[in-house]
Amino acid sequence: MTDIATGRVSQLRGEHRSRQVRWGFIWALTCAVLWGAWYVPGFAIYYEAPFVDMVDNFLLAAFVITVLNAVAVLIALFVWVAVLGKTGDYVRTLRQTKISRWYAPAGLAGMLAIFGSIIAIAYVGAAFAAVAALLYPIVGAGAAKVWYSERITKQAALGIIVIVSGGVVIFTPGLVDEFTGAGTGGLLGYVGGAMAIVGWGLEGAIAGRALDVSDPDVGITLRFTAEVAIWIVVATPIAWILAGDELWSTVGAALSSPAVLLLLVLLGMTFGYCYVSWYKSFPLIGVGRGQAIAALYGPFALVWLTIFTLVTPSWQFMVGGLLAVAGSFILFTERRDVLEVIRAVPAGRARTSRDDPSSTVR
Amino acid sequence: MPDVHIKGYMLQLLARNGDMWDYEIAEDVMNSYGLSGDYWYGTVRLTLTDLYAGGLLAELEATIDPDKSLGEEKILFRYGLNDFGRQRMQQSGLMEVTR
Numbered sequence: 001m002t003d004i005a006t007g008r009v010s011q012l013r014g015e016h017r018s019r020q021v022r023w024g025f026i027w028a029l030t031c032a033v034l035w036g037a038w039y040v041p042g043f044a045i046y047y048e049a050p051f052v053d054m055v056d057n058f059l060l061a062a063f064v065i066t067v068l069n070a071v072a073v074l075i076a077l078f079v080w081v082a083v084l085g086k087t088g089d090y091v092r093t094l095r096q097t098k099i100s101r102w103y104a105p106a107g108l109a110g111m112l113a114i115f116g117s118i119i120a121i122a123y124v125g126a127a128f129a130a131v132a133a134l135l136y137p138i139v140g141a142g143a144a145k146v147w148y149s150e151r152i153t154k155q156a157a158l159g160i161i162v163i164v165s166g167g168v169v170i171f172t173p174g175l176v177d178e179f180t181g182a183g184t185g186g187l188l189g190y191v192g193g194a195m196a197i198v199g200w201g202l203e204g205a206i207a208g209r210a211l212d213v214s215d216p217d218v219g220i221t222l223r224f225t226a227e228v229a230i231w232i233v234v235a236t237p238i239a240w241i242l243a244g245d246e247l248w249s250t251v252g253a254a255l256s257s258p259a260v261l262l263l264l265v266l267l268g269m270t271f272g273y274c275y276v277s278w279y280k281s282f283p284l285i286g287v288g289r290g291q292a293i294a295a296l297y298g299p300f301a302l303v304w305l306t307i308f309t310l311v312t313p314s315w316q317f318m319v320g321g322l323l324a325v326a327g328s329f330i331l332f333t334e335r336r337d338v339l340e341v342i343r344a345v346p347a348g349r350a351r352t353s354r355d356d357p358s359s360t361v362r
Numbered sequence: 363m364p365d366v367h368i369k370g371y372m373l374q375l376l377a378r379n380g381d382m383w384d385y386e387i388a389e390d391v392m393n394s395y396g397l398s399g400d401y402w403y404g405t406v407r408l409t410l411t412d413l414y415a416g417g418l419l420a421e422l423e424a425t426i427d428p429d430k431s432l433g434e435e436k437i438l439f440r441y442g443l444n445d446f447g448r449q450r451m452q453q454s455g456l457m458e459v460t461r
Binding site for chain 1: 364418
């Protein structure tokens, strides 16, 4: 091969690997945008009948909404997988139980995180719940590093911390009021917040493990299959015992309301496709970076809510938003060869065709 | 058609045959699963990218050969399974014992 040809191979190779990393970030950012957008129907649904009249029965309303949300997401994901022509692969992956079983704890961790968030909203406040949920990349990155040697460099750790601090700053105005006004139920709310941090963090780490040997589009659908199964088989009977027949009258009223059904379609699409993007980013840039960029959903949620409610955000939003953007740049500008193979395993790239071997072997 | 899912099949293919070029893997996958077209060719290459980024495959060689990529000037990779990839396959029940 001539020098020109070798140079061209080297150039195209570099472009290809850069694209690989860039797409990892694009997917994670798509997740953040959609996750943020999810909060619009996510809040709106509480203002629709029957939920709007359930102020004194908030946990039941939240339970029904959460279960219906999970079912809507699963339907959206079945459509997604069918459109991609991967339904056959979904069934084949499901049958590989040594692989598909990992999606059950991932789904369980995710649903505990969602439920924890709801408890945190109910007993402390929405701002606290949002801050708690934003801290999850710290758990995810830590678990992925300890468990399967994901490369969390100093620069990556700094980027993750800056993004997370940005998110925390955004929600500080509400946070202080909520801490002082939490009252006797506060402790339960803090437990809920911890569930959100640990739940979403661990979900990502477990998913990262399962995605090594399965497809992201199929994997996320299996994860929601598991979540819906747990909601229906385990959680719904418990809720029935605790709430009595009001559970079913609430579900019936919800499903017969066209407004609620429309909101469920929006919830399913935003949350479902946000989760698809989340899972697609993990194999490309790792769980720690993918989760940190996805944590930009905090700023995005406020942007979307500002657009729809026309309430001007506070100065803390500007400061926190800038911090989160700065953190993203810290992550994105890391050296490409660090990001190319996200695990610290021996022998990632052995040799590019007739390149200088000493410069490429790691 | 293989019982195993496509990503698992690709890992088994590499475990069985040793190093392979990405277009050879794509061709084998498409033949085995009765698939055709650019979409599936791209899907296989994307899956290989996932496996490489995750550290399961080693990139052994890169080249340009328009004859192998529908006349376009595209980078082609030759991949091989590494120890981590083999370990993951064993943990996931993908390693074939007899063949």
